Structures are given as C-alpha cells and as structure tokens.
Amino acid sequence: MAKKKKKSIIEKVAQDLFSKFGFFKTTVDEIAKAARIGKATIYYYFEGKEDIFKEVVEKESRILNAKIKEAVNQEDTPEKKIRAFILTRAKHLNELANIYSALKDDVLKKFDFIEKIREKDFKKEMEIIQKILKEGIEKKNFMIEDIELTSFAIISALKGLEYPWPPRISLPEVEKNIDKLLEVFFHGIVKRELFQEKIIKK
Amino acid sequence: MAKKKKKSIIEKVAQDLFSKFGFFKTTVDEIAKAARIGKATIYYYFEGKEDIFKEVVEKESRILNAKIKEAVNQEDTPEKKIRAFILTRAKHLNELANIYSALKDDVLKKFDFIEKIREKDFKKEMEIIQKILKEGIEKKNFMIEDIELTSFAIISALKGLEYPWPPRISLPEVEKNIDKLLEVFFHGIVKRELFQEKIIKK
DNA sequence: TTTTCGACTAAATTGGTTTTATGGTCGAAT
DNA sequence: ATTCGACCATAAAACCAATTTAGTCGAAAA
Numbered sequence: 001m002a003k004k005k006k007k008s009i010i011e012k013v014a015q016d017l018f019s020k021f022g023f024f025k026t027t028v029d030e031i032a033k034a035a036r037i038g039k040a041t042i043y044y045y046f047e048g049k050e051d052i053f054k055e056v057v058e059k060e061s062r063i064l065n066a067k068i069k070e071a072v073n074q075e076d077t078p079e080k081k082i083r084a085f086i087l088t089r090a091k092h093l094n095e096l097a098n099i100y101s102a103l104k105d106d107v108l109k110k111f112d113f114i115e116k117i118r119e120k121d122f123k124k125e126m127e128i129i130q131k132i133l134k135e136g137i138e139k140k141n142f143m144i145e146d147i148e149l150t151s152f153a154i155i156s157a158l159k160g161l162e163y164p165w166p167p168r169i170s171l172p173e174v175e176k177n178i179d180k181l182l183e184v185f186f187h188g189i190v191k192r193e194l195f196q197e198k199i200i201k202k
Numbered sequence: 203m204a205k206k207k208k209k210s211i212i213e214k215v216a217q218d219l220f221s222k223f224g225f226f227k228t229t230v231d232e233i234a235k236a237a238r239i240g241k242a243t244i245y246y247y248f249e250g251k252e253d254i255f256k257e258v259v260e261k262e263s264r265i266l267n268a269k270i271k272e273a274v275n276q277e278d279t280p281e282k283k284i285r286a287f288i289l290t291r292a293k294h295l296n297e298l299a300n301i302y303s304a305l306k307d308d309v310l311k312k313f314d315f316i317e318k319i320r321e322k323d324f325k326k327e328m329e330i331i332q333k334i335l336k337e338g339i340e341k342k343n344f345m346i347e348d349i350e351l352t353s354f355a356i357i358s359a360l361k362g363l364e365y366p367w368p369p370r371i372s373l374p375e376v377e378k379n380i381d382k383l384l385e386v387f388f389h390g391i392v393k394r395e396l397f398q399e400k401i402i403k404k
Numbered sequence: 405t406t407t408t409c410g411a412c413t414a415a416a417t418t419g420g421t422t423t424t425a426t427g428g429t430c431g432a433a434t
Numbered sequence: 435a436t437t438c439g440a441c442c443a444t445a446a447a448a449c450c451a452a453t454t455t456a457g458t459c460g461a462a463a464a
Contacts, residue, residue: 003436028427038438040429049427079392106308109366118368136391143393146382149374153386157355160362164311166320172351180348184355188390189338190281191345205407230456240409242458251456 007045010035015056019097023053023108053098054113060099061117065124067092072128078136083182085128086158087175104162126151154185209247212237217258221299225255225310255300256315262301263319267326269294274330280338285384287330288360289377306364328353356387 013034017026028049032039046052071088075081093100101108103121108114129151136142144150161174174181215236219228230251234241248254273290277283295302303310305323310316331353338344346352363376376383 006436027425029425039427040438040440041436043428044436106366115368115370119371122368122371133391141393142391144391145385146379149379149382150386150391152374153359153383156362156365157359158362159365160358160360163358163361163364164308166317166324168317169321169324172354177348177351180351181355183347184352184387184390186390186392188386188388189335189344189346189352190388191343192394208407229454231454241456242409243407245457246407 003045006037010037010042010045011052011055011059014052015059015098018053018056018101022101022105023049028052050111050113053102054117057099057102057117060096061121064089064092064096064099068128072132078132078139078141079182079186081132081135082129082154083178085132086182087178089125090175122155125155129154157185205247208239212239212244212247212254213257213261216254217261217300220255220258220303224303224307225251230254252313252315255304256319259301259304259319262298263323266291266294266298266301270330274334280334280341280343281384281388283334283337284331284356285380287334288384289380291327292377324357327357331356359387 010031014026014031017031017034020026028042029039031052032042035042042052046055068085068088071084072081075084093103099117099121102114102117109118126148130147133142133144133147133150137144137147165171212233216228216233219233219236222228230244231241233254234244237244244254248257270287270290273286274283277286295305301319301323304316304319311320328350332349335344335346335349335352339346339349367373
C-alpha cells in the first residue's frame with residue numbers, strides 16, 4: 001500500500017475521532033486501532049499527535065478556503081462578495097469541527113502550532129477581504145481610506161458576534177439580519193440626503 | 203457607628219482586596235481583618251461573599267455610568283456622543299478592576315449573580331446607544347432602519363476588538379485609529395459620489 | 405435591642421502519594 | 435521499507451489526610 005494512501009487513511013480516521021472527541025480526548029492508540037494498525041506505525045507516518053491534528057486542520061482549511069473561493073467568485077459585485085464570504089465561512093466553519101476547534105477552543109491556545117494556524121487563518125481572512133475591497137475601489141463602488149484597517153474592522157465585527165453573551169439575552173438572529181447588518185456597514189448611519197439637499201440647492 | 207458607615211467600610215476594603223487578588227483569592231477572613239472586625243460580623247452586614255462582591259461591582263458600575271453620562275452629555279453631535287461613549291467606557295472599565303472582572307472573567311460566568319450583572323450591563327449599553335441613535339435620527343443626522351439591530355451591531359463590533367487575537371499578529375492600535383474606525387461606521391464604505399453624480403445629471 | 409465575635413461545622417481546597425494512562429521510542433521481525 | 439510488541443518517562447487520574455474557607459449559632463458586649 002502506497003505511503004500516501006496509508007497516511008491518508010490515518011488522517012481520515014483521526015479527523016473523525018478528533019471531530020467527535022476533540023484533540024485531548026482522542027488518543028493516538030484509538031487512532032491506531034481505528035486505522036487497524038499498531039500504534040507505533042502512526043509514528044512512521046507522523047511526527048506525533050500534534051502533527052496529525054495539524055494536518056487534519058490544514059486539510060479542513062483547504063476545504064473551507066475552496067468553498068469560500070467558489071462562493072465569492074460566483075458573485076458579481078463586491079458587496080455581494082463580502083456577503084458570500086461571511087455566510088460561506090460561517091456555514092462551513094461550523095461543519096468542519098477540527099478547524100473550528102483549532103480556531104476557537106481556548107484550551108488549545110497554549111500550543112505553538114495552534115497559534116500558527118490562527119495567525120495563518122487571520123491573514124487569509126485579511127487577504128480575501130482586502131482583495132474584495134480593492135476590487136470595490138477599482139470598480140468605483142467603494143471609497144475607502146485605509147483598506148487594511150477597514151478589513152480589520154470587518155473581521156473584528158464578525159468576531160464580535162461570537163462574544164460570550166449572557167445566555168438570557170435575546171440576540172438578533174444574525175443570519176436573518178445579515179443584510180440589515182451589511183447595510184449598516186456598507187452605507188453607514190449618517191444620512192445621505194444631507195448631500196442630496198445641498199446639491200439640489202446649487 | 204451607623205450601620206451604613208460600617209457597611210461602607212467593609213465594602214471599601216473588599217473593593218481593594220478584590221481588585222488586587224480577584225474574587226476567588228480574596229477570603230472573607232481577610233476582608234474582616236482589613237476592616238478590623240470579626241469575620242462573623244461581615245455576615246451581619248452582607249449575606250455572604252458573593253453579596254459583597256455584587257455590591258462592590260454595583261458601586262463601580264454606578265461610577266462607570268456616571269463617567270459615561272458626563273462625557274456623553276458634554277458633546278453636541280450624536281457622532282461625538284458615540285465616540286465619547288466608546289472611549290470613556292473603555293478607559294474607565296480598565297481602571298475599575300472589579301466590574302472589569304465581573305464582565306470579562308471567564309471563570310466567573312458560572313455564578314448566577316455574575317450573569318445578571320452582565321445582562322444588566324449589556325442592557326445599559328444598548329440603552330445608551332439607542333438613545334444616542336434616536337437623537338441622531340431626530341436631528342436628521344442619522345438614517346437608521348432598525349435602531350435596536352444597529353445598536354447591537356455597534357456593541358458587537360466593540361466586543362470584537364477584544365477577541366483573543368494570536369499574539370504575533372500586529373493589530374492596528376484601536377485608540378489611535380478610533381476616528382478612522384468610526385468613519386467607516388458612520389459613512390460606510392460605499393461611495394457617496396454615486397449619489398452625487400446621479401443627482402447632477404437630473 | 406442591636407452589634408459583635410469565639411467556637412464550631414460542612415464542605416471545599418490543598419498537598420502528597422500511588423496508580424494508571426499516554427505519547428513516544430527502539431530493536432527485531434516481516 | 436514497513437510494522438509492531440515491549441518498554442519508558444512523564445503526565446494525568448485516583449486516593450487520602452490535613453488544612454482552609456464560607457457560613458452558622460449562641461452568648462457576650464454595647
């Protein structure tokens with residue numbers, strides 16, 4: 001059996017087990033048993049438990065980014081692209097348990113390799129949003145003074161939605177209200193008719 | 203010595219100790235010693251340790267809200283009021299260690315009384331922002347479709363800035379960039395000249 | 405009557421020890 | 435080149451005794 005094939009089998013069973021039990025509660029022995037190999041064989045293919053998890057997360061990350069790229073490329077306006085980015089990312093991040101855990105799980109943050117994953121993910125987010133914003137500027141849809149800061153503001157606002165709100169607070173359902181929220185973001189809250197009235201008077 | 207006076211002394215020493223050591227590491231015995239009373243006397247004035255902490259937090263909350271009110275009332279435009287709210291709240295929340303802890307400390311969230319404090323704080327935030335937004339609407343500065351949702355968006359965006367970003371990411375300094383960030387929020391990113399050109403043609 | 409607190413209690417926490425489980429290694433077998 | 439049983443160091447879990455903590459109660463003091 002080709003080395004790649006065996007490695008891929010281990011990864012697949014590990015992905016399932018990590019998804020179900022999390023990084024800490026999944027043992028290397030369990031992964032080995034699920035892959036029907038001896039535990040020591042795992043170390044022939046991977047450097048260790050962290051390495052397995054890292055590769056699982058990287059695999060899910062590739063899936064996520066492909067989904068996002070596909071969804072964004074289907075839209076024609078930069079506004080719609082941003083919308084597609086937000087919704088697609090949220091949807092698939094929820095389904096891909098391991099990258100979700102790698103990005104969100106507080107107890108994992110002590111690992112250096114997790115930190116690198118988080119940095120990489122953040123940079124990817126920034127990159128995608130900045131690209132859309134630039135496109136918006138080129139198409140004369142957007143007027144943005146600081147692309148990087150604006151991108152950060154978008155990402156930050158999305159992160160804010162994940163805040164640990166007290167359970168008894170009734171929050172607006174984000175998916176139902178995404179377009180209103182985006183409207184605020186795209187058009188701001190300052191009245192545009194101020195412009196209109198001034199120009200009509202001239 | 204009047205009952206209120208003694209209670210207030212206990213509260214003051216408790217505030218200091220909780221600020222320094224946190225809720226868990228401060229003992230009732232230490233509070234009693236610092237107030238120069240027997241431990242059992244504490245229970246004459248307070249129902250228990252949680253009650254002391256709750257009242258300390260409520261006291262700090264009143265201080266915080268007074269500072270915010272003062273700062274907001276000094277501004278004339280709703281834009282400036284929102285700015286004042288954000289900056290004043292951030293500044294004083296950082297100084298008032300106990301309410302900061304009550305609102306942010308993850309290990310405290312298992313307490314029901316902490317949850318109530320967090321709910322109350324959220325509602326206060328919503329109330330203040332909604333009031334400013336309404337004022338902006340009345341003064342014809344703002345055009346907002348859904349005040350509640352917009353208020354939530356503002357609060358959420360601010361919470362996003364507290365996200366546990368990976369340490370090696372270089373983030374924009376929020377205080378230095380607050381005005382740019384607010385500009386994005388007030389005016390959006392969609393180009394206003396689109397309007398302008400259309401109206402000139404008519 | 406109100407306020408104070410010493411003595412006490414139940415339960416939580418702490419610290420130490422023992423047992424078990426886990427990630428990883430190595431040499432021999434395939 | 436690939437596989438894995440036996441083994442190891444150490445981390446985690448379990449266990450236990452001692453100590454500490456939040457809270458109570460009755461009696462004394464004001």
